[in-house]
Amino acid sequence: MSKLGIGLLSSAYGHPLHYVMDLLAHRAVEFKAVAEYDHAPPDAVERSVACAKQYDVPFYTDYHEMLERDDIDIVVVMPYPRCKPEMIEAAASAGKHILSDKPHAVDVDGARRIVKAVEQAGVKFFLTLGQGRTPAPVQRVKKAIDDGTLGELKAIDCIFLPRGELKGFVPSPSFIADVGGGEVTNFGYYAIDAVLWLAGGEATEVYAEIETFFYDHYRQVGLDDFGQLSLKLDNGVVASITVGRPPTVSHPFAFNYQIGVTGSKGTIHARVGAGERISVYESDPPRASSDIFTPWPSRQMVLEFVDAILNDSPSPLDAHDALHVLEVIRAAYHSNDTHHPVMLPMSGS
Amino acid sequence: MKRIRTAVVGCVAGVCRSEHLPALAEHPQVKLSVLCDIDVAKGTELANQYEAEFCSDYKELLGRADIDLVDICTCDYCHAEQTLDALRAGKSVLCEKPIATTWARAQDVCHAARQAKGKYMCIANNRWRPRFAKTKAVIDSGRIGDPIFISQTLTAPGSRPTDHYSSKMHPLIHNGMHWFDLANWLLDDVPVRVYANYIGAENQWAGSFYIDATFHYSKGPILHFVENRSVQAGHPFFWGLNVIGTGGEIEAGDRENFSVSIHTAEGIRLAPHTFELLCDDDHCHRLQINHFIDCLLQDREPDVSVEASMKAIEMSFAAIESIETGKSIALEG
Numbered sequence: 001m002s003k004l005g006i007g008l009l010s011s012a013y014g015h016p017l018h019y020v021m022d023l024l025a026h027r028a029v030e031f032k033a034v035a036e037y038d039h040a041p042p043d044a045v046e047r048s049v050a051c052a053k054q055y056d057v058p059f060y061t062d063y064h065e066m067l068e069r070d071d072i073d074i075v076v077v078m079p080y081p082r083c084k085p086e087m088i089e090a091a092a093s094a095g096k097h098i099l100s101d102k103p104h105a106v107d108v109d110g111a112r113r114i115v116k117a118v119e120q121a122g123v124k125f126f127l128t129l130g131q132g133r134t135p136a137p138v139q140r141v142k143k144a145i146d147d148g149t150l151g152e153l154k155a156i157d158c159i160f161l162p163r164g165e166l167k168g169f170v171p172s173p174s175f176i177a178d179v180g181g182g183e184v185t186n187f188g189y190y191a192i193d194a195v196l197w198l199a200g201g202e203a204t205e206v207y208a209e210i211e212t213f214f215y216d217h218y219r220q221v222g223l224d225d226f227g228q229l230s231l232k233l234d235n236g237v238v239a240s241i242t243v244g245r246p247p248t249v250s251h252p253f254a255f256n257y258q259i260g261v262t263g264s265k266g267t268i269h270a271r272v273g274a275g276e277r278i279s280v281y282e283s284d285p286p287r288a289s290s291d292i293f294t295p296w297p298s299r300q301m302v303l304e305f306v307d308a309i310l311n312d313s314p315s316p317l318d319a320h321d322a323l324h325v326l327e328v329i330r331a332a333y334h335s336n337d338t339h340h341p342v343m344l345p346m347s348g349s
Numbered sequence: 350m351k352r353i354r355t356a357v358v359g360c361v362a363g364v365c366r367s368e369h370l371p372a373l374a375e376h377p378q379v380k381l382s383v384l385c386d387i388d389v390a391k392g393t394e395l396a397n398q399y400e401a402e403f404c405s406d407y408k409e410l411l412g413r414a415d416i417d418l419v420d421i422c423t424c425d426y427c428h429a430e431q432t433l434d435a436l437r438a439g440k441s442v443l444c445e446k447p448i449a450t451t452w453a454r455a456q457d458v459c460h461a462a463r464q465a466k467g468k469y470m471c472i473a474n475n476r477w478r479p480r481f482a483k484t485k486a487v488i489d490s491g492r493i494g495d496p497i498f499i500s501q502t503l504t505a506p507g508s509r510p511t512d513h514y515s516s517k518m519h520p521l522i523h524n525g526m527h528w529f530d531l532a533n534w535l536l537d538d539v540p541v542r543v544y545a546n547y548i549g550a551e552n553q554w555a556g557s558f559y560i561d562a563t564f565h566y567s568k569g570p571i572l573h574f575v576e577n578r579s580v581q582a583g584h585p586f587f588w589g590l591n592v593i594g595t596g597g598e599i600e601a602g603d604r605e606n607f608s609v610s611i612h613t614a615e616g617i618r619l620a621p622h623t624f625e626l627l628c629d630d631d632h633c634h635r636l637q638i639n640h641f642i643d644c645l646l647q648d649r650e651p652d653v654s655v656e657a658s659m660k661a662i663e664m665s666f667a668a669i670e671s672i673e674t675g676k677s678i679a680l681e682g
Contacts, residue, residue: 154548154579155559157502161593207544207677209563209571213497214595226498228563228571230546238546240561242500242573248598262559267504267580339542339565339677 014101130301132190137270151265182223208332359423368634441467494596502589
């Protein structure tokens with residue numbers, strides 16, 4: 001059986017090699033090529049060239065040439081998010097399945113273009129939000145919901161506050177135009193998707209308070225680093241989402257991800273990141289420190305995506321799911337601007 | 350030695366018997382003069398126990414020159430009327446929360462307290478709870494930088510509908526102001542807007558409900574408040590308080606303060622009585638009552654001003670308005 005060929009389209013933004021390695025963990029996948037695009041940032045080109053060299057695959061300066069190859073079935077699309085709709089349209093029309101990191105677009109129009117492109121082409125799309133759904137405690141929450149333990153769902157509280165400044169991150173003045181937003185966008189994707197997935201509903205109303213609390217370099221370019229969101233869902237569930245990147249590196253849980261679900265029959269609270277831990281207590285000088293070894297479980301859903309292609313079954317997180325998450329994110333920013341709740345779908349968005 | 354001659358109204362109420370009466374009785378400069386309640390049998394029994402007089406109509410107390418302080422522990426909807434009567438009679442007043450159950454009545458109390466000869470303080474005992482007091486001290490020391498986010502989560506099974514709370518009163522009035530005062534005090538700030546969601550029986554302190562409220566403060570911080578009364582019987586009573594600052598965090602909630610936790614084979618499922626929360630009595634009511642007695646003895650203003658209590662109850666009413674209208678509501682700030 002011939003393997004599914006993958007092509008990496010740009011190393012400009014996100015975690016391209018991370019997801020290439022996740023894909024290569026599937027024995028039916030083979031890495032075939034790397035490509036960049038006109039006006040790609042020089043550091044992205046450098047990374048892509050190095051990647052092609054590392055895996056001994058060809059590098060294309062024009063990604064359209066890579067898309068013409070018949071032996072490429074999946075394209076990992078990792079340019080700056082503002083470029084993604086156009087590239088995903090090109091990849092879809094070339095018959096390629098698509099894996100994208102978040103953000104998959106900077107606005108709702110872009111996300112709708114992606115839905116249309118993949119539907120018209122009959123290809124599969126996957127957004128890599130496994131970090132929100134696949135940690136074992138979150139899976140346990142899902143099971144408690146699905147097996148009826150909690151009864152009818154009423155409320156979900158989600159905290160997604162990975163701690164510690166992103167080292168080496170220097171946002172450019174065009175960062176918001178290129179990516180869409182700060183941490184409410186970046187981490188909000190995971191938290192919002194997890195909440196909607198657990199609740200089994202779609203958001204009808206969003207209220208948000210969004211701020212830049214922690215980092216001056218965020219503030220200089222207008223990037224947010226903290227948000228508090230309230231959601232009403234079409235199935236009657238209400239949800240709160242606290243998302244951001246506090247700088248508290250001394251806390252033993254660097255990955256602060258918690259979900260609480262209240263139903264008519266029960267309540268569950270899950271804390272991700274309480275995994276393997278080593279604590280060191282010293283006497284001279286007196287000092288306590290802990291290291292938590294938290295897996296970053298993106299791989300499971302990536303492998304499910306490959307299986308979905310092989311079996312022609314639905315993508316585990318498709319373009320419609322991705323569109324709705326971005327709708328909520330954009331509604332959150334709009335709510336913060338107006339100080340009022342925003343109804344979904346937003347008119348004109 | 351000067352003693353504060355005290356009458357306690359609503360003496361049969363649970364919080365009065367467990368907190369107020371013992372604290373007042375044991376204070377060396379308090380004379381527990383009169384206990385008052387409409388429940389004559391239980392009230393008389395308590396009065397005998399504390400060697401105090403008993404009366405069933407609080408208005409009998411108002412004209413007595415030998416009463417300095419009226420401590421009000423009655424049903425929430427009685428607080429305002431009784432406070433106004435006592436203040437106008439020249440008494441000092443210590444009143445359980447809430448300050449009032451309507452905004453108009455709260456304004457009346459505020460006005461009367463400012464004009465009164467006696468002093469007024471509404472219970473805000475969370476300020477005296479040791480871990481919250483320590484939280485305030487840590488914030489004020491600057492150790493976590495500027496506090497920018499407070500998360501408050503009150504989780505407990507729903508209460509039975511009782512006359513004490515009145516089935517027509519929104520639960521935010523009873524408990525909300527308690528927590529909102531704590532947040533305002535910790536942040537040393539006041540909110541400018543609120544948005545809130547509510548799931549449960551309409552405007553009833555009965556059965557189960559879930560409240561989610563987000564406040565934005567004048568200097569930028571955010572308060573996220575959840576009161577979850579939709580959990581099952583047997584779920585522990587959690588008071589969660591986490592503070593995020595620009596340079597650190599404080600976790601001061603019950604979840605982080607188990608003295609004993611019992612985990613069963615149920616794993617992460619919270620079945621009835623799989624957890625036991627065993628905390629030492631922190632005497633926070635007693636500490637606040639002692640503070641007010643000190644203020645009366647030394648003729649100084651109490652730490653919990655009537656304006657602070659007004660702001661806290663204003664937050665409750667604004668959150669209720671947000672729930673009822675589906676809009677965010679501006680506060681004066």
